[in-house]
Amino acid sequence: xxxxxxxxxxxxxxxxxxxxxxxxxxxxxxxxxxxxxxxxxxxxxxxxxxxxxxxxxxxxxxxxxxxxxxxxxxxxxxxxxxxxxxxxxxxxxxxxxxxxxxxxxxxxxxxxxxxxxxxxxxxxxxxxxxxxxxxxxxxxxxxxxxxxxxxxxxxxxx
Amino acid sequence: xxxxxxxxxxxxxxxxxxxxxxxxxxxxxxxxxxxxxxxxxxxxxxxxxxxxxxxxxxxxxxxxxxxxxxxxxxxxxxxxxxxxxxxxxxxxxxxxxxxxxxxxxxxxxxxxxxxxxxxxxxxxxxxxxxxxxxxxxxxxxxxxxxxxxxxxxxxxxxxxxxxxxxxxxxxxxxxxxxxxxxxxxxxxxxxxxxxxxxxxxxxxxxxxxxxxxxxxxxxxxxxxxxxxxxxxxxxxxxxxxxxxxxxxxxxxxxxxxxxxxxxxx
Numbered sequence: 001x002x003x004x005x006x007x008x009x010x011x012x013x014x015x016x017x018x019x020x021x022x023x024x025x026x027x028x029x030x031x032x033x034x035x036x037x038x039x040x041x042x043x044x045x046x047x048x049x050x051x052x053x054x055x056x057x058x059x060x061x062x063x064x065x066x067x068x069x070x071x072x073x074x075x076x077x078x079x080x081x082x083x084x085x086x087x088x089x090x091x092x093x094x095x096x097x098x099x100x101x102x103x104x105x106x107x108x109x110x111x112x113x114x115x116x117x118x119x120x121x122x123x124x125x126x127x128x129x130x131x132x133x134x135x136x137x138x139x140x141x142x143x144x145x146x147x148x149x150x151x152x153x154x155x156x157x158x
Numbered sequence: 159x160x161x162x163x164x165x166x167x168x169x170x171x172x173x174x175x176x177x178x179x180x181x182x183x184x185x186x187x188x189x190x191x192x193x194x195x196x197x198x199x200x201x202x203x204x205x206x207x208x209x210x211x212x213x214x215x216x217x218x219x220x221x222x223x224x225x226x227x228x229x230x231x232x233x234x235x236x237x238x239x240x241x242x243x244x245x246x247x248x249x250x251x252x253x254x255x256x257x258x259x260x261x262x263x264x265x266x267x268x269x270x271x272x273x274x275x276x277x278x279x280x281x282x283x284x285x286x287x288x289x290x291x292x293x294x295x296x297x298x299x300x301x302x303x304x305x306x307x308x309x310x311x312x313x314x315x316x317x318x319x320x321x322x323x324x325x326x327x328x329x330x331x332x333x334x335x336x337x338x339x340x341x342x343x344x345x346x347x348x349x350x351x352x353x354x355x356x357x358x359x360x361x362x363x364x365x366x367x368x369x370x371x372x373x374x375x376x377x378x379x380x381x382x383x384x385x386x387x388x389x390x391x392x393x394x395x396x397x398x399x400x401x402x403x404x405x406x407x408x409x410x411x412x413x414x415x416x417x418x419x420x421x422x423x
Binding site: 053054056057058059060061063064066067070071074078112114115116117119120123153 | 289298299300301302303304313317320358359360364382383386388389390400401404407408411412414415418419
């Protein structure tokens with residue numbers, strides 16, 4: 001597993017400062033395509049946690065991101081049509097990690113925002129939103145997408 | 159405090175009733191009274207079946223039975239030493255959770271799902287200890303680089319140690335043990351939920367599911383999602399490690415998700 005670490009730009013404190021000085025804020029990206037099945041969630045969870053760990057997020061933030069990604073992808077898997085896949089993209093910046101996950105769904109229903117799961121999501125990350133859009137004619141259906149942003153925990157006076 | 163539940167059939171066994179006066183007698187003796195040691199030994203010996211019974215419940219889980227009996231006996235000795243008969247609680251109601259706690263700690267310290275090299279186990283334990291220390295000092299959860307600095311090891315080693323947590327099997331054991339653990343009463347956090355739940359759809363379905371959770375799981379969930387506390391704050395409040403809170407949350411959320419899906423179609 002450890003050889004699969006993507007090269008995260010600006011990982012660690014020194015790196016992120018250097019990146020900020022250079023004015024570089026180009027995110028590094030990780031794309032995952034998995035079967036939209038609950039059994040695949042562990043892969044996405046592991047990647048999320050690993051990215052946050054290498055970004056030197058604190059342990060609460062690492063765990064929160066892992067839980068949030070799990071919750072968001074599980075929600076989407078529940079909406080996914082037939083044997084479609086789940087596409088999950090991470091963007092890693094020094095101060096935040098973004099995830100956008102999407103599936104093809106038979107109907108245009110977005111995840112409910114008054115659900116317990118959504119409440120959980122909202123508590124775990126800094127921002128989360130859902131969108132739907134018609135998919136291309138082939139195969140048709142709707143693209144349902146959840147995006148979330150987890151920021152580095154703000155330093156408090158120790 | 160909740161009244162003793164008597165869930166364990168032994169708690170009401172008359173076999174031990176005749177020993178109750180000995181606790182009162184011991185409580186009335188001064189520390190250096192030689193009679194104390196005699197009473198203490200008698201109380202421990204006579205209650206040994208309780209420790210053995212609890213140890214038996216956790217056999218077949220990969221730990222040698224003799225080790226479990228030893229750990230449970232240690233818990234029993236602690237219970238005899240700490241029991242205060244004037245509190246109005248009978249000894250077994252006090253001793254059973256104390257002994258269970260000791261066994262649980264044992265599993266937590268030694269319980270690994272797969273063979274993990276000794277070096278990694280030690281790494282995991284030292285990281286876990288460092289998390290506690292640094293959280294105290296910083297007032298928040300530490301980062302991997304802070305852990306590395308504190309322990310004088312590389313960040314890569316910290317990553318390794320954190321990943322080793324996945325091989326740690328205490329989670330499933332906690333399931334079983336926490337359900338029987340009456341030593342922590344956390345009901346006071348639950349009142350907030352009702353008002354918060356007002357905005358949540360399917361709350362009528364959710365409520366009984368929440369109510370069925372073991373108390374510790376429910377408390378952790380409520381504090382995190384309705385009480386706006388961080389995992390580190392929750393860990394400190396209920397006296398477990400942050401890693402443990404993290405595991406409890408992950409498992410409880412997955413379980414609720416499944417139950418909600420079944421219940422709402």
